[in-house]
Amino acid sequence: MIESKAADKSTCFKDRYIERRQQSLRLTQGLDAEDMVVQSMPDASPTKWHLAHTTWFFEQFVLLPYAPNYRVFHPTFNYLFNSYYNNVGERHARPLRGLLTRPTLSQVQEYRQTIDEAVCNLLDKLNEFDPDQAKVITGTLEVGLHHEMQHQELMLTDILHALSFNKLYPPMRPVIETATSQAIPLSFESFDEGLYTIGATGKGFSFDCEYPRHQSYLPAFAIANRPITNGEWLEFIKDGGYHTSTLWLSDGWDQCQQQQWQAPLYWEQEDGGKEGGQWLQFSHYGRHAIVLNAPVCHISYYEADAYATWADARLPTEQEWEMVATRHPIKGNFQEKEQWLPQAAQLSGMQQLYGDVWEWTRSAYSPYPGYRAPAGAIGEYNGKFMSNQFVLRGGSCVTPIEQLRPSYRNFFYPHQRWQFTGLRLAKDI
Numbered sequence: 001m002i003e004s005k006a007a008d009k010s011t012c013f014k015d016r017y018i019e020r021r022q023q024s025l026r027l028t029q030g031l032d033a034e035d036m037v038v039q040s041m042p043d044a045s046p047t048k049w050h051l052a053h054t055t056w057f058f059e060q061f062v063l064l065p066y067a068p069n070y071r072v073f074h075p076t077f078n079y080l081f082n083s084y085y086n087n088v089g090e091r092h093a094r095p096l097r098g099l100l101t102r103p104t105l106s107q108v109q110e111y112r113q114t115i116d117e118a119v120c121n122l123l124d125k126l127n128e129f130d131p132d133q134a135k136v137i138t139g140t141l142e143v144g145l146h147h148e149m150q151h152q153e154l155m156l157t158d159i160l161h162a163l164s165f166n167k168l169y170p171p172m173r174p175v176i177e178t179a180t181s182q183a184i185p186l187s188f189e190s191f192d193e194g195l196y197t198i199g200a201t202g203k204g205f206s207f208d209c210e211y212p213r214h215q216s217y218l219p220a221f222a223i224a225n226r227p228i229t230n231g232e233w234l235e236f237i238k239d240g241g242y243h244t245s246t247l248w249l250s251d252g253w254d255q256c257q258q259q260q261w262q263a264p265l266y267w268e269q270e271d272g273g274k275e276g277g278q279w280l281q282f283s284h285y286g287r288h289a290i291v292l293n294a295p296v297c298h299i300s301y302y303e304a305d306a307y308a309t310w311a312d313a314r315l316p317t318e319q320e321w322e323m324v325a326t327r328h329p330i331k332g333n334f335q336e337k338e339q340w341l342p343q344a345a346q347l348s349g350m351q352q353l354y355g356d357v358w359e360w361t362r363s364a365y366s367p368y369p370g371y372r373a374p375a376g377a378i379g380e381y382n383g384k385f386m387s388n389q390f391v392l393r394g395g396s397c398v399t400p401i402e403q404l405r406p407s408y409r410n411f412f413y414p415h416q417r418w419q420f421t422g423l424r425l426a427k428d429i
Contacts, residue, residue, distance in 0.1 A: 010126045020145050027155055030172040033105045039098025044158035049097045052108045054148045055115045056081035066137050067122045073111050142205055149400040156398040161418045164282050171286035183293050184345050188222035196323045200407040209382040210407040212370045216319045220429040223316055226351040227422045231292035236307050247309045252302025255415045265298035265417040284340045293344035295357045295422045301390045301414035304360040304423035316426035318363035318391040325353045325406040334401040357422030358392040365389040365411035389413050396420035
């Protein structure tokens with residue numbers, strides 16, 4: 001009976017593994033081999049590299065330690081497709097990933113197939129391991145699946161950035177009909193001061209940076225019922241938001257001037273930017289008019305903070321956001337809906353906490369009280385990045401829904417804009 005249960009669990013896990021790995025390939029539909037080798041900036045990676053790196057993770061951390069008599073697919077792949085794991089060895093420079101025309105896409109696909117077959121064979125024999133070791137294997141595989149989810153999101157954000165440089169405005173997917181609705185008035189919901197419990201509950205998967213669960217004192221505050229929209233962002237532009245230094249943090253103003261920011265990333269005004277020209281946006285569906293009531297997207301932390309100052313408000317802390325989010329179900333516009341463009345809110349009340357756009361918080365990405373990074377290479381996954389970045393919450397329209405939970409902490413540098421990032425306002429009471 002024990003072996004039967006173990007076999008059932010292994011089969012279920014294998015099905016999840018296969019489905020998640022196939023999703024990465026489905027996301028490349030609409031791309032040619034030439035598209036998948038391009039690297040548009042150091043922060044982004046080619047699609048082909050993502051496909052290989054996620055495969056390397058399973059080979060390096062699952063097959064090599066645990067699969068009997070396993071032999072590496074190619075001795076140089078560890079160097080080519082390691083991302084930032086110093087414990088694993090030297091690696092190809094991140095800004096030069098676009099130079100890796102070899103291995104070819106077909107060789108990377110062969111690599112994926114070979115590793116997938118080896119992982120499935122290992123899962124078929126999981127009941128031959130002692131329970132503790134089997135738990136370690138499935139635990140590492142679980143991390144690998146969530147790691148793949150993160151790279152599935154990055155595949156979509158990175159290829160969008162690459163395609164945006166092409167004046168053909170090539171769509172990756174057929175045009176979709178964007179939902180339209182009347183503008184939902186912006187309002188604020190108030191919350192009392194108090195001690196609130198923050199962090200992962202321990203039920204289901206979560207990353208180490210979501211622990212330890214702890215109490216946090218929150219003064220009374222109010223938070224907006226929805227994210228800021230494209231239409232509201234246009235008012236910020238028209239009022240000189242990108243030209244008023246007093247609205248900006250010092251580093252943000254420097255970035256705004258150096259990069260000549262005039263609008264969110266991927267926005268462009270018709271007629272060469274003449275006053276009154278229609279604002280257009282580039283997305284996975286090509287070039288099209290912005291949807292006024294949809295959440296504004298592809299803005300940096302600096303832009304979000306400047307807008308909040310202009311609106312006589314502020315960004316929420318991550319603790320405030322999490323406390324509010326725990327009161328609402330995880331539902332929204334996620335990757336699986338294949339509407340990779342933020343959609344306008346359709347209802348009243350607290351809206352779009354999950355999906356559509358990641359929401360910047362004013363909280364620096366730092367360890368929770370009592371946090372310690374796990375030992376070994378896997379311990380390099382989150383802890384060493386807890387410096388100079390800000391936390392975002394809630395997921396976006398290109399985030400897999402399985403990855404989301406109230407405690408999930410995403411993090412980026414304050415100048416970065418190529419992710420699906422927006423904002424929700426908060427106020428002190």
